[in-house]
Amino acid sequence: MNKLITAFMILSITTGYSVFAETVKIDTNHSKIEWMGGKKLLNDTHKGTLLFKSGTLVFKNNALVSGELNVDMHSLKNTDIENPKYKQKLVGHLKNSDFFHVEKYPKATFKFDTVKKLKNNQYKLTGLMKIKNKTNKETVTITLKKQKKTWSGSGKITIDRSKYDVRYGSDSFFDNLGDKVIKNEIELTLDVKTKAS
Numbered sequence: 707m708n709k710l711i712t713a714f715m716i717l718s719i720t721t722g723y724s725v726f727a728e729t730v731k732i733d734t735n736h737s738k739i740e741w742m743g744g745k746k747l748l749n750d751t752h753k754g755t756l757l758f759k760s761g762t763l764v765f766k767n768n769a770l771v772s773g774e775l776n777v778d779m780h781s782l783k784n785t786d787i788e789n790p791k792y793k794q795k796l797v798g799h800l801k802n803s804d805f806f807h808v809e810k811y812p813k814a815t816f817k818f819d820t821v822k823k824l825k826n827n828q829y830k831l832t833g834l835m836k837i838k839n840k841t842n843k844e845t846v847t848i849t850l851k852k853q854k855k856t857w858s859g860s861g862k863i864t865i866d867r868s869k870y871d872v873r874y875g876s877d878s879f880f881d882n883l884g885d886k887v888i889k890n891e892i893e894l895t896l897d898v899k900t901k902a903s
Contacts, residue, residue, distance in 0.1 A: 730900045732761030740895040757781035770821050777814040804874040811838045827851050837870035855902040866890045
């Protein structure tokens with residue numbers, strides 16, 4: 707048995723094939739999420755950013771196989787409002803219990819373990835996303851490229867906030883809201899870079 711294991715290891719080295727996974731950390735200083743959402747009936751869309759608290763991507767033979775992204779909900783910012791007072795008011799509202807209740811739920815996560823490689827460096831990632839106290843299966847398509855010793859990825863996903871118990875202004879939970887209805891859909895644009903491996 708020992709001879710068989712040794713022979714397999716030699717074969718792996720000489721052929722350049724490795725069964726071992728490589729885990730690469732996200733560079734939180736150069737990665738972010740851009741979000742967009744707003745009212746359903748009015749052209750009143752707001753934009754902002756979120757930062758990653760931590761994250762890892764797992765590769766086997768330079769192919770992505772799984773990963774985990776952890777978002778720092780305290781980092782939520784608005785980028786489209788110029789008035790400082792209104793900007794602060796909106797961010798405060800998004801962080802309180804009406805929306806994401808950041809003090810109680812400071813972290814959102816996306817753990818994926820199903821990866822399908824598409825064409826042109828694209829990957830379809832399927833896994834579990836947790837926001838507040840709710841977990842749902844989500845799928846995001848990203849473009850992932852390697853440059854020297856780092857990886858960079860970008861992609862978009864639209865999530866339904868009502869599935870994560872974010873109820874404020876949602877016509878999934880409340881009637882007769884009129885033009886105060888806020889879309890359930892939130893568009894997220896991911897921009898992820900890794901540390902050098």
